[in-house]
Each structure stands twice: as structure tokens, then as C-alpha cells.
Amino acid sequence: MASSSGPALNEELLCSICLEVFTDPVTTPCGHNFCRTCLSKCWTNTQTCFCPFCNERFSKRPDLKITTTLREVVQHFKKLNLGESEVFCDFCGERKQKAVKSCLTCPSSYCVSHLELHLRVPRLKKHTLINAVENLEDYICQKLERPLEMFCRDDQTCVCLFCTEGEHRTHNTVPIEEDSREKKRNTEKEKSSSVELFTDLIRSIERCQSELLKMMEEQQKEAEKQAEDLIKELQQEITELKKKNTELEQLSHTDDHLHLIQMCSSLSSHPHTKNWTEIRIDSDVNVNFLKRALTQLRKTLHGTLNEKLSQTVDVTLDPDTANPYLILSDDGKQVSHGNIKQDVPKNLKRFYGWFCVLSKEGFS
Structure with a gap:
């Protein structure tokens, strides 16, 4: 599922x-x-x-x-729910098992069976294990070849413990796990907000569908009532015409001249009848109404979706996170696809599998 x-x-x-x-x-x-x-x-x-x-x-x-x-x-x-790629054990034979941990000290990835030594041998227990990842070199300090275990909030980059004692000694550094948990909480809040937005839109669609069906039933009843009224009116005119026809039949057989004159006077004017050739009941009234209503609904929902998902925020793009194929402007306000992979420094924050780039500033 x-x-x-x-x-x-x-x-x-x-x-x-x-x-x-x-x-x-x-x-x-x-x-x-x-x-x-x-x-x-x-x-x-x-x-x-x-x-x-x-x-x-x-x-x-x-x-x-x-x-x-x-x-x-x-x-x-x-x-919002893209799956993560799988990492396989580096020491399995032909039938590779899925890796559960990666060792930054070795560096290698291990399945449950091959991880056993790291959990048992005292010397290997001191190694730094993390959840299985594909690009282990991205988790190792390029200068000192030590595991990246700290995050420098001043420079917004991951560093090793030796770096915190050197050029990052006076900087605000925290364990990567702590910074990751904070970012995860912020991400969950944003995702929760998006979920609520989509849920509201779904409910709006269903509510509008229900209202449209109700209106269609009312339109159908109105059309049926119109047809019934026209049938009654037509039957009334038919009855009046039959009555006139009967009177004319009687007139043709009378010898009473006074009565004849009176009846001719009453029949001299033609009865007022409707031009029924111009009467038309629109059987497509429901279809046309529905099309107009759905078009208006689609415009409304598109407007809501675009308004909430496309709010503009003034941010500066972070070059350390940009995919190698992306080119940032000098002021960090614009980004374009360069079609050619750029030679950029390796960074734990950089996107390699997706054409993405993050901003330096956070916002609500």
C-alpha cells in the first residue's frame, strides 16, 4: 500500500x-x-x-x-512522499542483503549478519555507526578524513571533532543528531501543514460535488414541472378548441336566426392559442449547468492551491546544498539548470539525486 x-x-x-x-x-x-x-x-x-x-x-x-x-x-x-533508495551490504556474495548500518571508520555498509563483528569485537565497537547510506565519502571530513559528527551553525556545514578544536573552535557547533532532530521537527510541521491543506481541498471537492448533485436534482425537478405545466396548458387549449368545434357543429344545424347571429358574434374572434412550435424544454440544462459549475469550482480550487503552495518568500540560496547541475546567481536569488555537471566541493548537505537547492534562511 x-x-x-x-x-x-x-x-x-x-x-x-x-x-x-x-x-x-x-x-x-x-x-x-x-x-x-x-x-x-x-x-x-x-x-x-x-x-x-x-x-x-x-x-x-x-x-x-x-x-x-x-x-x-x-x-x-x-x-511529499518520495521513497528512499536502498543500500546493500558491501560484504555479501552474489545475493546481497540490504544494509542496516554504515561504518564511517571502515568505511563500509553492513547487513545484519556482517554487522555482528562490530557489535562484538571491543576494537570495532569504538567505530562510528550510522544508518545505512549510499555515499559514505559524503560523511567523512575531506581535510582530516575523520567522521563528520558535528554541525557548525555559524558556517552551516558538517565538521569532524578535530575541526571543532581547530578553525571552528569559537563557532556554535552541535552534534549532527541534535541538528538533524531539529530540522526533522521543522520538516514535520511543514508536511503536517501541507497535509491539512490537501485534506481541506479534498473535503471541499466532495462538498461541492454533493452540492452539485443536489442542484442537478433540483434542476431536473424544475424541468419536469415545466413540462407538466405545459402539458396542462396544452390540454386546456385542446378542451377549448373541442368546445368551439362542438358549437360550430350545432350552428350548422340551427334554423333560429336570432340564435345564429348571437353565436356567430361569439365565434367571430379566433381563440387565443400558444405557438407550440416555439416551445422547447431544454433537456441539457443539467449538463450545461454542471459544466459551468465544475469550471468555476476548478478555478476556485486552483486559486486556493496556488495561493497556499506558491507564497513568495525573500530568501538567499545556499550554494553548499545546490545540485552540481544547478547554477546560482551571484546574489543567490536565482537558480537555473546548467545541463553540465559543475565541479563543486563535496558536502553532506548537497543534493546529488535531485535537482534541488535549499535557502540559507529559515521561515515559517
Whole structure:
């Protein structure tokens, strides 16, 4: 099952058929969301289409349209939950096992079996072990070839213990674990804020869908009432015309001249009738209304999403974190893709697998 940042958002973004995060989500007339492929497979080889969630049956197969707003929310959610790459043991044979620890002193990565010596032999117990990582050289001081165990907050860089006694002696240095925990707490707060935003957007979509379905029912009732009123009006005119026709039949057989004159006078004016060729009941009123409402909903939600996710903050980019393919401006305010890998110093903070760069300043 796909990972999630919180139980509320996890439930909102999971297809109830495959139990995975939505892929090309579509909405049934009853307002429930599913993966387009999952719902199509569910309706294969069946004459009656129904909602897999609430079992509501539909008189005809609905025309499934991808809910673009929900799809964009899912895409933003997936970006927040990218998986980490696996690290394998350096001492396994052909069938390499997944590494659980990396030794900065050796330096090597070990699976559970090959890590046993580091946990048993007194000399190896003094080595510095960390969670398994791919690029061990990024965790070793390039000057003194010692494990990077401290973080210098003044220079915003990782240093070894010997560095804290040398050029970083007067700087504010803390253990890497302490700085990492602080950054993790800040990251979790930002992720939690994003989860709440996406959850609110999902609920807004479902609420609007419910309101649209209710409006569609009201529109349908209004169209049906219009048709009933027109039928009654037409039946009334037919009754009046039949009455006039009966009077004319009687007139053709009368010999009473006075009565004849009176009846001719009453029948001299044609009855007022509606031009029924111009009457039209718009059967597409629901479809047109829905299209307009969905367009307005999409604009509203896009505006909310862009406003909350694209707030501009004046920051200065940190060159020590920039991916080697990225080029920063001299003032650190702009970044572009250089298409060529730059020759930059190795740094624990630098992004190598993703085209990313962090700012020097923090902000809420």
C-alpha cells in the first residue's frame, strides 16, 4: 500500500477498490471517487453499472471524466512522499542483503549478519555507526578524513571533532543528531501543514460535488414541472378548441336566426392559442449547468492551491546544498539548470539525486 503522511489524508486519497493512491481519479454520479482503470475493470462484463462503495445502481453507464483537481492534489501528495533508495551490504556474495548500518571508520555498509563483528569485537565497537547510506565519502571530513559528527551553525556545514578544536573552535557547533532532530521537527510541521491543506481541498471537492448533485436534482425537478405545466396548458387549449368545434357543429344545424347571429358574434374572434412550435424544454440544462459549475469550482480550487503552495518568500540560496547541475546567481536569488555537471566541493548537505537547492534562511 502506498505510504501516507497522515491517516486523514491517506483515507481521502485511497481508491476503495485497489487501496492505493488514486491514479487518474474519476467520480461516479453518487459522488464517490475511484481510479479510472479500477472502475472500468469493475464494470467489465456486466450489464448493470453500480458504485462499488455505496452499491447505488445507474440506469445507464456513466461517462467517466477524470477529476483534474483531485488528480493535481494527488500529484502534490506523491511529491511529499518520495521513497528512499536502498543500500546493500558491501560484504555479501552474489545475493546481497540490504544494509542496516554504515561504518564511517571502515568505511563500509553492513547487513545484519556482517554487522555482528562490530557489535562484538571491543576494537570495532569504538567505530562510528550510522544508518545505512549510499555515499559514505559524503560523511567523512575531506581535510582530516575523520567522521563528520558535528554541525557548525555559524558556517552551516558538517565538521569532524578535530575541526571543532581547530578553525571552528569559537563557532556554535552541535552534534549532527541534535541538528538533524531539529530540522526533522521543522520538516514535520511543514508536511503536517501541507497535509491539512490537501485534506481541506479534498473535503471541499466532495462538498461541492454533493452540492452539485443536489442542484442537478433540483434542476431536473424544475424541468419536469415545466413540462407538466405545459402539458396542462396544452390540454386546456385542446378542451377549448373541442368546445368551439362542438358549437360550430350545432350552428350548422340551427334554423333560429336570432340564435345564429348571437353565436356567430361569439365565434367571430379566433381563440387565443400558444405557438407550440416555439416551445422547447431544454433537456441539457443539467449538463450545461454542471459544466459551468465544475469550471468555476476548478478555478476556485486552483486559486486556493496556488495561493497556499506558491507564497513568495525573500530568501538567499545556499550554494553548499545546490545540485552540481544547478547554477546560482551571484546574489543567490536565482537558480537555473546548467545541463553540465559543475565541479563543486563535496558536502553532506548537497543534493546529488535531485535537482534541488535549499535557502540559507529559515521561515515559517
